Amino acid sequence: MSTDDPNVREPSLGLALVPVVLTLAVLGLQLFYFDDFTPHIPLSIGLAITALVGLYLGHKWPNIQDGVFHVIHVSLPSVSVLITVGMIIGVWIASGTVPTLIYYGLVILSPEIFLAAAMILCSIVSLSLGTSWGTVGTVGLALMGIGAGFGIPMYWTAGAVVSGAFFGDKISPLSDTTNLAPAVTGTDLFDHIRNMMPTTVPAMLIALGIYTWAGFALIDGGETSFERIESITSALQDNFWISPWLLVPALLVIALAVTKQPPIPSLFAGVVAGGLMAIGFQGVGLHDVFTFANSGYSIDTGVSEIDSLLNRGGIQSMMWTISLILIALGFGGALERTGCLETIINAIMSKVRSFAGVQSSAIGTSIATNLVAGDPYLSIALPGRMYAPVYRGMGYSTLNLSRAIEEGGTLMSPLIPWNAGGAFVISALALGVQDGNLENLLYIPLAFACWLAPVFGIFYAITGFFSPKATPEEIQGWNDSGETIKDLSGHGFDAPEDIQATSSPAQ
16 A cells, blocks of 8 residues: 555555455446446446545545556557557558468368467467567457457457467567566566476476367368358458468567567568558558558458458557446456455465465455456565565465466466456457357356466466475575565564475475
């Protein structure tokens, strides 16, 4: 709770839960009773309720407002990525880059292995770019078109895309969330990445096996499937000039990312390259490129699968998502500034007495923060700051914590529809949820790699495997920093020398 005002009180657990419970209730009313997937107003009401709680506790409105805008300000780079990705989608469709990716995907890929290949491809691209959102909005969109050509349900393709894109993001040293998790827990970036492998690798292998099986189960291989593929590829050739040269914008963005150039300028370079390709190869005018970047691409090929996929993009297509993200971030900032989130987390920490309990609580807290606050950054930063002293008090490396908040924060974000990650996935992949097509929300359980990782994390915490204890170097670092650490009952003590470092059961 960030205020020095002596008149401000800390909320009780019951009071801290009021805005959370009421917001979830209003969300449930909107989603399930009214059958309307527009979480904006419920989250706005939640923000207002949180502000009223803060005023009751003695906060002044300017202090609450600062908390709201602080979280929004921290996340503005991600909003900038959204705006740029919106431009990329519109321009890359007009340039023929996305149609070319779809065309070659339909021609080269085997339908049976498509889902597995989609997950692997998105993992590689996201690892290179360091952004799951950029991967979903570019390569992911093309893969949705390929999946439609193969007759695979949208939610299966979306599940594979999300699994690959967010796992690639999770282990990429270029990713903002991958850098944020070790930063707030005081661990080394590459140690953090290595420590995520025990949950990342098995989750990805299981997901790969399921997608491979599903590919063979979903594809009938009959005449109808081949006719659909033929109609789509023919329509693409009739309306776009298809050539490997049109892959240059995508390769340029990947090259800039690999050379560690900043993500937003790299993505914008892709917009410029796509615009030049659209003018030079597809014969569109400069003003048309501006229109596609702002309002999206529009075409009528006579093939419904093509039209539904390619009529999209532009900055304006992202406004639904951006407005939802800003409201959700504001709600999370208000919860943090009024002390409600801190009170709830402290209540959880006071009940745990074992490492397994602390690790499970850290994962659960990140998931709950994602669920309530709608912000993947807050779901990493807040538990990371609050749980770190507890791990130190128990003599466990905070590498366990950085892994826990990545799994509960980064990976669960796209599985919550009103979260920043989930809202972007729904919009960028054109899942139609805003229009009432809730069937496509089935991508959530089908994004196996995302939710399997926290399951493995909890399993390791219970068994003790891959749960490193604090090293002598870490303990010396705590001594040098003079940080106060907490024992299991939540009482601070300044004696890190009392902690005995031991080797982990398995690393």
